[in-house]
Amino acid sequence: MSDNKKVRMTYYPGCSSQGSARHLDESLRAVLPEMGVEIDDIADWNCCGASVGHIGGGQLPNLSLTGRNLAKARERGTQDVITGCAACYLNTHGGNEKIKADVKKKAQVNEALAAGDLKYDGDLKVRHVCEVLVNDVGVDKIKDRVKNPLTGLKVAGYVGCQTVRPFAQTQAGGEYDSYDDPNFLDDFTEACGATAVPFQNKTSCCGGSVAVMSPDRTLHLIKNILEEAKEAGADVISTPCPLCQTNVEMYQDQINAKYGTDYKIPVVFYSQLMAVAFGMDGDKDAALQRNTNASDKLDKLAKRGG
Amino acid sequence: MTAPLPNPGKKYDLDFARWVYDNVNGGDKMALCMQCGVCSGSCPIGTNMDHGPRKLFMMIRAGMQEAVMTSNTPANCTSCYRCVVRCPRSVPVTYILQDLLAKQAELGYRAKDSNENIAFAKSFWWSARAFGRTDERLVTAKYYWSFGPAEFWKRSMENLKIALGFIKKGRMHIGMPHSVKDKKGLKAILDKAREIESRG
Numbered sequence: 001m002s003d004n005k006k007v008r009m010t011y012y013p014g015c016s017s018q019g020s021a022r023h024l025d026e027s028l029r030a031v032l033p034e035m036g037v038e039i040d041d042i043a044d045w046n047c048c049g050a051s052v053g054h055i056g057g058g059q060l061p062n063l064s065l066t067g068r069n070l071a072k073a074r075e076r077g078t079q080d081v082i083t084g085c086a087a088c089y090l091n092t093h094g095g096n097e098k099i100k101a102d103v104k105k106k107a108q109v110n111e112a113l114a115a116g117d118l119k120y121d122g123d124l125k126v127r128h129v130c131e132v133l134v135n136d137v138g139v140d141k142i143k144d145r146v147k148n149p150l151t152g153l154k155v156a157g158y159v160g161c162q163t164v165r166p167f168a169q170t171q172a173g174g175e176y177d178s179y180d181d182p183n184f185l186d187d188f189t190e191a192c193g194a195t196a197v198p199f200q201n202k203t204s205c206c207g208g209s210v211a212v213m214s215p216d217r218t219l220h221l222i223k224n225i226l227e228e229a230k231e232a233g234a235d236v237i238s239t240p241c242p243l244c245q246t247n248v249e250m251y252q253d254q255i256n257a258k259y260g261t262d263y264k265i266p267v268v269f270y271s272q273l274m275a276v277a278f279g280m281d282g283d284k285d286a287a288l289q290r291n292t293n294a295s296d297k298l299d300k301l302a303k304r305g306g
Numbered sequence: 307m308t309a310p311l312p313n314p315g316k317k318y319d320l321d322f323a324r325w326v327y328d329n330v331n332g333g334d335k336m337a338l339c340m341q342c343g344v345c346s347g348s349c350p351i352g353t354n355m356d357h358g359p360r361k362l363f364m365m366i367r368a369g370m371q372e373a374v375m376t377s378n379t380p381a382n383c384t385s386c387y388r389c390v391v392r393c394p395r396s397v398p399v400t401y402i403l404q405d406l407l408a409k410q411a412e413l414g415y416r417a418k419d420s421n422e423n424i425a426f427a428k429s430f431w432w433s434a435r436a437f438g439r440t441d442e443r444l445v446t447a448k449y450y451w452s453f454g455p456a457e458f459w460k461r462s463m464e465n466l467k468i469a470l471g472f473i474k475k476g477r478m479h480i481g482m483p484h485s486v487k488d489k490k491g492l493k494a495i496l497d498k499a500r501e502i503e504s505r506g
């Protein structure tokens with residue numbers, strides 16, 4: 001994207017934007033326009049189905065959730081749909097590709113949508129915010145916006161799973177990075193003037209929804225992530241995924257109780273780092289006040305009331 | 307509705323493999339599996355699983371229906387998609403496991419470890435259908451409650467500190483659930499989809 005050029009995209013916030021991941025939504029709304037991406041929300045958007053909707057509700061009802069969102073998005077025009085949530089991306093992009101490829105599914109979804117006076121032809125593109133930042137905005141352009149470099153902040157880039165799997169290396173997914181060893185998150189960190197520490201666990205699983213329903217089955221996965229971040233001397237863990245942020249942050253006390261450790265590592269979204277690095281307000285724009293483990297170092301770097 | 311198992315109760319039934327191919331999402335691709343073990347070897351949670359995907363797929367082919375329908379392998383899958391992107395034969399492993407879990411529940415099998423997954427999925431879907439949105443707080447409460455009052459209390463207490471922290475930070479709200487405006491339209495769509503799916 002050339003300098004000062006603006007694009008409009010249709011934004012799908014997803015349910016976590018009103019709850020556990022408000023700080024992702026708030027910081028994205030702050031930084032995206034700074035990088036030339038103007039967003040309009042899907043009108044009256046609904047849940048994407050996450051990773052259990054098809055088990056609770058069935059395959060076609062679950063796909064119809066995506067159908068309704070995209071029908072609503074299409075009413076705004078043909079501009080690309082973007083989302084910052086890994087699960088929303090997985091379902092909405094995956095569902096969209098299914099509707100495009102499978103005529104029978106498309107007909108069935110449209111038969112269901114007709115019950116709500118909607119229709120969807122499969123003519124939209126659904127993209128992850130990170131893919132748009134890599135492919136359309138470009139890391140150099142992110143760097144250009146930095147007025148308040150995060151010098152000295154050590155960041156462990158924790159990508160997680162569904163932001164890159166199973167679509168990051170596919171043509172429809174924009175071929176923006178690799179499944180096992182993606183670089184985009186460290187690139188974002190470095191663009192913000194912070195230091196990306198080596199982090200082998202960058203695409204290890206946090207346990208996802210299984211961690212939410214039964215932490216006992218998955219605390220060891222989160223412990224591995226915290227352990228390496230601590231050994232690497234990271235001040236914060238940065239992630240693009242709402243569920244990763246919540247799981248890795250909220251279970252630290254339970255992990256400490258189970259394993260006799262003493263983790264208290266801040267887990268932030270890359271977009272919060274960007275807001276601070278762009279010199280925007282630490283609370284209003286970076287939403288740092290929403291993290292339950294605050295980073296003193298990041299807090300001190302943040303501008304307030306500007 | 308899913309077609310019933312061809313010969314339920316039989317320990318080995320070669321028709322079972324055919325049933326999986328025809329009824330499980332992605333099942334038609336399972337014949338491509340060459341038993342290399344990349345999926346199970348890549349799985350972050352394999353130590354929790356009784357069989358893991360590779361072995362489970364071989365058991366399906368061998369017609370071991372009771373063992374498959376009570377396996378805890380589907381319930382422990384976290385949907386990390388590591389197996390899917392690595393499988394040299396492009397078998398949609400995650401999709402198969404996730405739908406097998408749904409089929410285990412639908413056909414009344416109480417697979418090991420699956421009670422939590424099924425209770426969680428039901429609580430989740432209740433919120434998605436009723437409000438069109440996931441209300442994290444109500445889904446969690448309903449999920450805890452599905453195990454009875456004693457377990458509700460136990461789990462609530464265990465996670466009280468997390469909930470209070472989230473409320474303080476504005477990441478869990480107090481008040482009416484967030485909801486779509488057109489609840490009626492959304493329900494009509496979902497119920498229609500269910501009707502279409504059940505007529506097959």
Ligand code: SF4
Nearest residue numbers: 339340342343345393
């Ligand atoms: S990775 Fe693919 S081919 Fe190999 S055992 Fe697993 S499903 Fe079969």
Ligand code: SF4
Nearest residue numbers: 349383384386387389
């Ligand atoms: S998607 Fe499931 S089965 Fe596949 S590697 Fe991840 S946890 Fe294991």
